[in-house]
Amino acid sequence: MSRLKYNPKRPNRSLAGDITNAVVLLIFAAFTALPMVYAICNAFKPLDEIFMFPPRFFVRNPTLDNFRDLFLLMAQSWVPFSRYIFNTLFITAVGTAGHVIIASMAAYVLEKHRFPGSKLFFNIVVTSLMFSPVVTAIPNYMVMAKLNWLDTYWALVIPAFGYSLGLFLMKQFMITVPDSLIESARIDGASEFRIFWQIVMPCVKPGWLTLIIFSFQSLWGNTGGTFIYSEELKPLPYALNQILMGGFARAGVGAAVVFIMMIIPIIMFMITQSNVIETMATSGFKDE
Amino acid sequence: MSVLAERKPSTSTVFLSTRNKLAYLKEEIIKHKTSYLFLAPYAIIFLTFTVVPVVISLFLSFTYFNILETPKFIGWQNYIRLFLSDDIFLIAVKNTFLLAAITGPIGYIASFLFAWFINELPPKIRAFLILLFYAPSISGNVYMIWTVMFSGDIYGYANSTLMKLGIINEPIQWLKDPEYMMSVIMIVILWMSLGTGFLAFVAGLQGIEKSQYEAAIVDGVKNRWQELWYITLPNMKPMLMFGAVMAITNSFAVGDVTAALAGLPSTDYAAHTVVNHLVDYGTIRFEMGYASAIATVLFIVMVGCNRIVQNLLRKLGR
Numbered sequence: 001m002s003r004l005k006y007n008p009k010r011p012n013r014s015l016a017g018d019i020t021n022a023v024v025l026l027i028f029a030a031f032t033a034l035p036m037v038y039a040i041c042n043a044f045k046p047l048d049e050i051f052m053f054p055p056r057f058f059v060r061n062p063t064l065d066n067f068r069d070l071f072l073l074m075a076q077s078w079v080p081f082s083r084y085i086f087n088t089l090f091i092t093a094v095g096t097a098g099h100v101i102i103a104s105m106a107a108y109v110l111e112k113h114r115f116p117g118s119k120l121f122f123n124i125v126v127t128s129l130m131f132s133p134v135v136t137a138i139p140n141y142m143v144m145a146k147l148n149w150l151d152t153y154w155a156l157v158i159p160a161f162g163y164s165l166g167l168f169l170m171k172q173f174m175i176t177v178p179d180s181l182i183e184s185a186r187i188d189g190a191s192e193f194r195i196f197w198q199i200v201m202p203c204v205k206p207g208w209l210t211l212i213i214f215s216f217q218s219l220w221g222n223t224g225g226t227f228i229y230s231e232e233l234k235p236l237p238y239a240l241n242q243i244l245m246g247g248f249a250r251a252g253v254g255a256a257v258v259f260i261m262m263i264i265p266i267i268m269f270m271i272t273q274s275n276v277i278e279t280m281a282t283s284g285f286k287d288e
Numbered sequence: 289m290s291v292l293a294e295r296k297p298s299t300s301t302v303f304l305s306t307r308n309k310l311a312y313l314k315e316e317i318i319k320h321k322t323s324y325l326f327l328a329p330y331a332i333i334f335l336t337f338t339v340v341p342v343v344i345s346l347f348l349s350f351t352y353f354n355i356l357e358t359p360k361f362i363g364w365q366n367y368i369r370l371f372l373s374d375d376i377f378l379i380a381v382k383n384t385f386l387l388a389a390i391t392g393p394i395g396y397i398a399s400f401l402f403a404w405f406i407n408e409l410p411p412k413i414r415a416f417l418i419l420l421f422y423a424p425s426i427s428g429n430v431y432m433i434w435t436v437m438f439s440g441d442i443y444g445y446a447n448s449t450l451m452k453l454g455i456i457n458e459p460i461q462w463l464k465d466p467e468y469m470m471s472v473i474m475i476v477i478l479w480m481s482l483g484t485g486f487l488a489f490v491a492g493l494q495g496i497e498k499s500q501y502e503a504a505i506v507d508g509v510k511n512r513w514q515e516l517w518y519i520t521l522p523n524m525k526p527m528l529m530f531g532a533v534m535a536i537t538n539s540f541a542v543g544d545v546t547a548a549l550a551g552l553p554s555t556d557y558a559a560h561t562v563v564n565h566l567v568d569y570g571t572i573r574f575e576m577g578y579a580s581a582i583a584t585v586l587f588i589v590m591v592g593c594n595r596i597v598q599n600l601l602r603k604l605g606r
Binding site: 011018031050056105124135136161214221274281282285 | 317320322324327329334348379394398402407408416418419420422423424426433434436444479482484490491505508511516525530533534537538541557563564570579584586589
């Protein structure tokens with residue numbers, strides 16, 4: 001059989017198929033990479049290259065001018081720029097930490113304990129995956145107003161704790177923790193919280209690393225929207241978007257901004273990639 | 289209630305009165321109090337910021353509400369106005385369905401196919417390609433770079449390339465001209481469509497046991513397409529369901545991208561989506577009752593569409 005001749009280690013694969021596979025991937029990789037490479041190049045282009053006609057895709061004389069200008073601009077802003085950075089770091093760190101702990105605790109009992117209402121609750125969470133938070137934006141604003149949380153960090157941080165994708169992924173990943181492990185700890189007299197914190201959580205490390213990534217991604221880009229109106233409480237993306245709106249005059253600085261906003265989540269994902277993939281392996285919807 | 293309260297607890301175990309049921313439930317709750325304590329923080333936040341808002345939205349959609357005055361009940365008026373006299377809403381519905389119908393399935397199938405293609409490669413290259421393909425969907429507002437590439441002046445990369453090649457003589461207003469707007473937006477959305485679902489597919493494919501493929505060869509599976517159909521797809525069903533939910537939810541929620549690229553409102557509302565319409569009434573015009581009606585319609589469409597697709601996928605390979 002010809003298929004065995006081509007590569008005995010990988011049966012059912014033809015040379016033609018492998019080549020097609022590689023070509024299709026290359027084309028799509030180019031399409032995906034193009035705008036990002038362009039964004040990276042733009043960030044290092046001196047102004048005269050950004051406004052060159054015809055525009056050149058790659059950078060010829062790379063410079064850090066745009067980043068220097070960005071820092072100069074930051075230094076001049078009305079609210080100290082470090083404040084924007086602090087706001088985003090605070091929102092992201094507290095929101096992510098709270099989400100990971102609270103969602104993991106809920107996921108643990110939903111998967112490992114049987115109690116009335118647990119199935120119903122989980123089903124509601126799964127249903128909530130089926131609609132986007134945009135549909136609840138208006139009543140959410142009213143809830144925030146009632147709680148007096150408008151224009152505070154809590155309006156952004158606390159709802160992030162209840163992010164439903166996180167609970168879903170964590171609960172599915174908890175399946176991989178053997179029941180016998182929990183049972184033996186229980187027989188040894190460990191309290192439920194200790195079992196959760198010292199036995200279950202170390203076992204599901206890829207799970208919470210994934211939650212950190214997803215929570216980070218959603219909070220990192222948060223502009224504060226309608227919830228925050230004090231300038232000194234606005235997160236970083238808001239300030240950076242303002243710079244971006246400067247348009248023509250700020251093209252160079254804008255390119256530096258796009259670069260910074262893009263590169264940090266990518267680095268975060270790069271570090272945790274294998275853990276995320278491991279978690280996603282359990283993400284499937286079981287056939288009822 | 290008083291009748292129930294006066295009734296003495298029945299000694300018969302067969303006869304379970306409401307009161308006994310309540311007592312039983314109470315007992316169960318006390319027995320499982322640690323479980324409830326663990327669940328409570330998440331449950332309270334989830335209910336407050338997800339379940340309660342859905343209920344409020346449903347209620348507000350039957351009222352006239354401008355934030356300042358108390359909501360006034362007006363029955364089906366908002367819905368009647370929405371479907372019978374709001375021409376722009378109908379444009380938004382058309383645009384949203386067009387975007388969802390094209391980018392949803394293509395993005396979903398592309399996510400699966402590329403995950404499958406990548407799976408053939410050595411681990412190092414695979415890891416790099418996963419990062420590359422997933423990057424557009426995580427990097428915040430990097431899609432803004434497309435506004436530079438498709439900028440309406442001659443400095444835009446698309447315009448200058450086409451002009452250099454002699455295909456066009458003057459710059460095209462990609463993001464202002466209703467003729468091109470939707471196509472550009474679709475390209476950008478497809479560019480970002482390899483997201484959470486894609487990761488689930490990559491992970492799912494790696495989880496299929498090698499022995500299954502070996503057994504398939506013995507059974508006469510001859511090429512990779514037969515492998516895909518008989519082994520891979522049936523094994524991937526849970527991930528396919530999860531990916532479908534992510535794809536549908538995201539494709540109906542398109543709004544940020546259209547507003548950022550084409551503006552709000554876009555020229556002739558050519559890129560106006562239901563979410564844009566919702567934002568317009570909710571945060572610009574402050575017609576909260578009307579905006580809630582839009583949100584409710586969107587909610588029903590999203591959940592309904594998800595249910596239909598879930599049922600279709602469930603039948604797959606049965």
